[in-house]
Amino acid sequence: MKFKKQIAGLQAYQPGKTTDEVKKMFNLETVTKLASNENPYGASPNVKEYLDIASIDYAIYPDGYASKLRTAVAKHVNVSEKQLLFGNGSDENILIVSRALLQPGLNTVVADVTFGQYKHNAIVEGAEVRTVPLLPNGEHDLDEMVEAVDENTAIVWICNPNNPTGTLIASDKIKAFVEKVPNDVLIVLDEAYTEYITDETYEDSIHLLDKHPNVLIMRTFSKAYGLASFRVGYAIGSEEVISQLEPTREPFNNTVLSQEVAIIGLADQAFIQSCQEKNNAGKAQYEAYCAERNFNLYPSHTNFVFMEVKADSDSVFQGLMKRGFIVRSGNALGKPGYLRITIGTEEQNTELLQKLDEVLKEEGVL
Numbered sequence: 412m413k414f415k416k417q418i419a420g421l422q423a424y425q426p427g428k429t430t431d432e433v434k435k436m437f438n439l440e441t442v443t444k445l446a447s448n449e450n451p452y453g454a455s456p457n458v459k460e461y462l463d464i465a466s467i468d469y470a471i472y473p474d475g476y477a478s479k480l481r482t483a484v485a486k487h488v489n490v491s492e493k494q495l496l497f498g499n500g501s502d503e504n505i506l507i508v509s510r511a512l513l514q515p516g517l518n519t520v521v522a523d524v525t526f527g528q529y530k531h532n533a534i535v536e537g538a539e540v541r542t543v544p545l546l547p548n549g550e551h552d553l554d555e556m557v558e559a560v561d562e563n564t565a566i567v568w569i570c571n572p573n574n575p576t577g578t579l580i581a582s583d584k585i586k587a588f589v590e591k592v593p594n595d596v597l598i599v600l601d602e603a604y605t606e607y608i609t610d611e612t613y614e615d616s617i618h619l620l621d622k623h624p625n626v627l628i629m630r631t632f633s634k635a636y637g638l639a640s641f642r643v644g645y646a647i648g649s650e651e652v653i654s655q656l657e658p659t660r661e662p663f664n665n666t667v668l669s670q671e672v673a674i675i676g677l678a679d680q681a682f683i684q685s686c687q688e689k690n691n692a693g694k695a696q697y698e699a700y701c702a703e704r705n706f707n708l709y710p711s712h713t714n715f716v717f718m719e720v721k722a723d724s725d726s727v728f729q730g731l732m733k734r735g736f737i738v739r740s741g742n743a744l745g746k747p748g749y750l751r752i753t754i755g756t757e758e759q760n761t762e763l764l765q766k767l768d769e770v771l772k773e774e775g776v777l
């Protein structure tokens with residue numbers, strides 16, 4: 412058959428093991444998954460309250476324009492409704508953007524290492540992928556990324572804060588970068604963790620749209636809002652960019668329930684605030700742990716940490732899994748010797764760090 416040449420050998424996304432699988436494998440009673448940066452506190456309790464009594468007409472298609480959710484998000488981020496694109500998670504927005512802009516003969520510029528879906532979608536579309544190594548501090552090398560742009564560049568991807576390093580690029584650096592990139596290149600700012608940022612120098616990037624209609628900001632309900640299972644992400648852009656992207660998305664890409672719960676989650680900003688505070692306290696547990704053991708830890712502006720373990724990450728990952736904690740091995744993320752751990756509740760962090768000590772003793776590191 413006539414499959415695209417470029418997808419030969421391309422791997423499907425490898426989800427980690429589920430907690431049920433790990434329970435069975437190691438005969439454990441409880442398994443804690445701190446691997447995908449989901450909110451350990453779940454979602455706003457108002458979501459559960461709604462779902463308990465929700466009454467929807469199963470046979471009717473959802474609102475394909477997500478009108479009610481659109482109104483709520485537009486108000487929340489203070490843009491017009493025509494400046495929003497809703498996707499089945501940011502993952503789908505990445506696909507929509509790639510589908511609309513990339514093709515053989517064009518290229519896209521991404522950091523190495525960063526969120527894997529930018530590169531993955533570019534390969535599917537047959538575009539050249541130009542990777543630019545991160546700076547030693549874990550930030551994107553914006554100067555080199557500008558250098559990599561040429562007349563055939565269609566998209567530059569900036570993950571800020573970056574997954575997996577958790578580092579934040581300062582707002583003034585982003586602004587200077589956006590000014591240097593030609594205005595016919597789409598600049599995507601993937602801000603999946605924006606709700607966790609507490610750095611005082613951070614400025615909301617939406618104001619960049621006033622002068623730079625080629626900027627597109629992506630946010631999601633999957634992380635701080637605790638609604639990953641519902642698959643809702645949104646992109647904020649200029650009306651001209653959004654109107655070009657809209658035709659490439661599926662007609663009914665958010666379900667009825669996902670639209671409803673996203674509205675409810677958005678309305679409970681007190682919940683987001685409390686998660687942010689607890690997250691900062693949890694982050695401090697990892698910072699103290701790494702400082703005591705002299706492990707490098709990238710400064711995190713997210714709900715995960717990316718830390719050195721001075722051992723083979725895959726064996727440490729296995730050791731933690733046997734003890735009931737699922738994390739991500741740095742090997743899988745392009746940084747051997749590191750682990751990416753979602754910051755859990757205080758209790759989960761304490762227990763995980765105790766187990767990590769056990770594993771690292773076995774590994775001869777401690």
Ligand SMILES: *Cc1c(COP(=O)(O)O)cnc(C)c1O
Pocket residue numbers: 448499500501502503526570573574601603630631632633639642643644
């Ligand atoms: C989790 C994540 C996404 C995907 O989010 P969904 O909305 O669940 O698809 C996108 N980008 C980054 C950087 C992420 O960490």
